[in-house]
Amino acid sequence: MFLLSGILIIIVGFAIGLNPLLVVTVSAFVTGLIGHLDPVAIVSGLGKAFVDSRSIAIAWLVLPVVGLIESRVLRERAQRMIAQVHAATTGRVLLIYLIVRQVTAAFGLTTLGGHAQMVRPLIAPMAEAAAETHFGKLPDKVRYKIRAHAAGTDNIGVFFGEDIFIAIGSILLIRNVMHQQGVEVEPIDLALWAIPTAIMAFLIHGTRLLLLDRRLKREIALDAETAPVEEAGQ
Amino acid sequence: MINLEFIYVLAGLWFAAVAVTNFRDRSNPRRYKSALFWGIYAVTFLFGSYLPPFVNGCLVLVMVAAAGIGHLGQGKPNTTSPAEREAGAARWGNLLFVPVLTIPAVTVAGALLLKYVVIDGKPLVDPKQVTLVSLGLGVIIALIVGLAILRPRLLTPVTEGRRLMDSVGWAAVLPQMLAALGALFAAAGVGKVISEIVLSVVPADNSFGIVASFTVSMALFTMIMGNAFAAFPIMAVGIGLPLIVLQLHGNPIIMAAVGMLSGFCGTLMTPMAANFNIVPAALLELPDRYGVIKVQIPTGILLLIANTVLMYFTVFRY
Numbered sequence: 001m002f003l004l005s006g007i008l009i010i011i012v013g014f015a016i017g018l019n020p021l022l023v024v025t026v027s028a029f030v031t032g033l034i035g036h037l038d039p040v041a042i043v044s045g046l047g048k049a050f051v052d053s054r055s056i057a058i059a060w061l062v063l064p065v066v067g068l069i070e071s072r073v074l075r076e077r078a079q080r081m082i083a084q085v086h087a088a089t090t091g092r093v094l095l096i097y098l099i100v101r102q103v104t105a106a107f108g109l110t111t112l113g114g115h116a117q118m119v120r121p122l123i124a125p126m127a128e129a130a131a132e133t134h135f136g137k138l139p140d141k142v143r144y145k146i147r148a149h150a151a152g153t154d155n156i157g158v159f160f161g162e163d164i165f166i167a168i169g170s171i172l173l174i175r176n177v178m179h180q181q182g183v184e185v186e187p188i189d190l191a192l193w194a195i196p197t198a199i200m201a202f203l204i205h206g207t208r209l210l211l212l213d214r215r216l217k218r219e220i221a222l223d224a225e226t227a228p229v230e231e232a233g234q
Numbered sequence: 235m236i237n238l239e240f241i242y243v244l245a246g247l248w249f250a251a252v253a254v255t256n257f258r259d260r261s262n263p264r265r266y267k268s269a270l271f272w273g274i275y276a277v278t279f280l281f282g283s284y285l286p287p288f289v290n291g292c293l294v295l296v297m298v299a300a301a302g303i304g305h306l307g308q309g310k311p312n313t314t315s316p317a318e319r320e321a322g323a324a325r326w327g328n329l330l331f332v333p334v335l336t337i338p339a340v341t342v343a344g345a346l347l348l349k350y351v352v353i354d355g356k357p358l359v360d361p362k363q364v365t366l367v368s369l370g371l372g373v374i375i376a377l378i379v380g381l382a383i384l385r386p387r388l389l390t391p392v393t394e395g396r397r398l399m400d401s402v403g404w405a406a407v408l409p410q411m412l413a414a415l416g417a418l419f420a421a422a423g424v425g426k427v428i429s430e431i432v433l434s435v436v437p438a439d440n441s442f443g444i445v446a447s448f449t450v451s452m453a454l455f456t457m458i459m460g461n462a463f464a465a466f467p468i469m470a471v472g473i474g475l476p477l478i479v480l481q482l483h484g485n486p487i488i489m490a491a492v493g494m495l496s497g498f499c500g501t502l503m504t505p506m507a508a509n510f511n512i513v514p515a516a517l518l519e520l521p522d523r524y525g526v527i528k529v530q531i532p533t534g535i536l537l538l539i540a541n542t543v544l545m546y547f548t549v550f551r552y
Contacts, residue, residue: 003427006419006422020461021404023377024412025295025298025411028415035422047291047293049293050282050294051287054278054410058370060402061373062373064377064391064392064395066334067394068377068390071316115514115517119514120518124518136305143445145529147520147525152526152529155511155514163494166365173492175490177467181470181471181475186365196544197540201533207322
C-alpha cells in the first residue's frame, strides 16, 4: 500500500501547482526508495527509462514545418475559409467548426485552432452574431453560454481528432509505455482505433450543438418574460 | 538498416538548434537557462544511446532543475506581421496546405510500403519502426516542399519552429518524464497493488466490470491530475495490461487507444486541466470560471459511457 504514495505525491503536487517535472521526479525517488532501490539505481533507472522514451518527442519534429507555414499565413487562410461560411444559426456555426477542428487535428494541425488563436477572435463572435441575427440583442446569460460552447467545441474537436494523427504525444506515449512492458503496438493501429471514438464524439457533441439553438430560443423567451417583472418590482 | 536512431539524431539536431537560437537571443531574459535546458535535451538524443544510464539520469535531473526552479525564458523572435500574412494568404491560397499535408501522406505511404524495400536481403528500414521512421522522412520532405513553394530564408523554419517550441517550453518533456515514471512504477510493483484493489471490488471474470473500472478510473485519475498522459502509464500498468490484456486476452491496441480517449473525457470535466478549461473562460471574459467545464460535462459523460461500451464490444473480439 505504501507503494501508492508516489501516486499521492503526483496528485498533491499537481493540485498545488508545483512544476510537474519536479513533482514527477520526486515521485519517482519516493517510489523507488519505498521499493528498496538505492539512489544510484533510481537515477540510473530514470535515465534509462527517459532515454528509452525518446520516441515520444518525435511529435516536436513537426514544429519547424508548422511554424514555417504558419508564419506564411496558414492561420489567416483558415480564418478566411471559416469566415466565408454563412451558417444561419449558432449551433450550425459551432457544428462546422467542430468538423474543421476534428479533421485538421487528424492531419496533425492541432495548432491551427485554439482558444487564443481561433475561438476568441473568430468562432465566439461568429456564434454570437448568428444568434443576434435571429433574436436581436442577447441577454448576458445567453451570450456567456454561447461563448462557453465555442470554447468547449474547440476542446472536444481537438481532443477527439488529434489521436488519428500518428505523431501526436498521446499515441507515442502509449506506444512507449506498452513497449516498456514488453507489448509492441504500431502507432498506425492505435491511430485507426481512435477513429470510432472520434465519430462518436462528433455524433454526441454535434447533436448537442444542434439542440443548442432550441435551448437558446427557450432561454431568450424565458428571459424576455421575467425581465419586465423585474422592472415592475423596482 | 535505418532505425529509430535516425529519428533521435534528427530530433537531437532540432533541439540543438532551439538551444543555439535561444542562446543567441538577447530578447530572452533567461537565455542561458533556456539554452542549458534544450542543450541537455539535445545531448540525450544525440548521445543518450551511448552514455551509461546513470549519466543520462544525471542529465535528466539537471534539466528538471533548470525547468522546475523558476521559469524558462522566452524570447521575442521576429515573426511575420499580420499584414504580411494577409498578403501571403491571398497569394498562395490553398497551396499552403500542401507542405503540411505532406507529413501525414508520406508517413502513411511509408508505413505501408517501406516494409517491402529489401536491399541485399536486409530490410532498408527496421520493420518494427517503419511508421516512426516514415514520419521522420515525412518531416524532411515536407520541409523541402515548404521551402520550395514559399521560398523563405533558409533559417525561417528554425526561427519559426523555435517560437512554437519555446511556447511549449518545459511541458515538451513532460510526456517523456511520465512514461519514465510509469516504467519506474511498474518496476517497483505499483501496478500490482492497483490491480489487487480492482480485483477486490470486481470479480476477475466479470469482463464488463473490468473494462468499466479501467475506462472510469482513467477518466477519474485524469480529472484528479488534470492530465490523461499522467493517468495512462499508471492505469495501463495497473488494470489495462494485467487484467484486460493478460488475464482476459483482450486486444492491447484497443485497450490502449480507447483507454487514453476515456482519459480525454476526464480532461473535459476538470478545472485541473486549466489550459483547456479555465484559461478560455478568462479569455472569453466569462463571469463563471467553470462556465466552459459546465457545457462540456454532458459530452464528457456520454462519451465516456460510449467508450466503455465500445471497448467492451471490441477489445475481446479483434
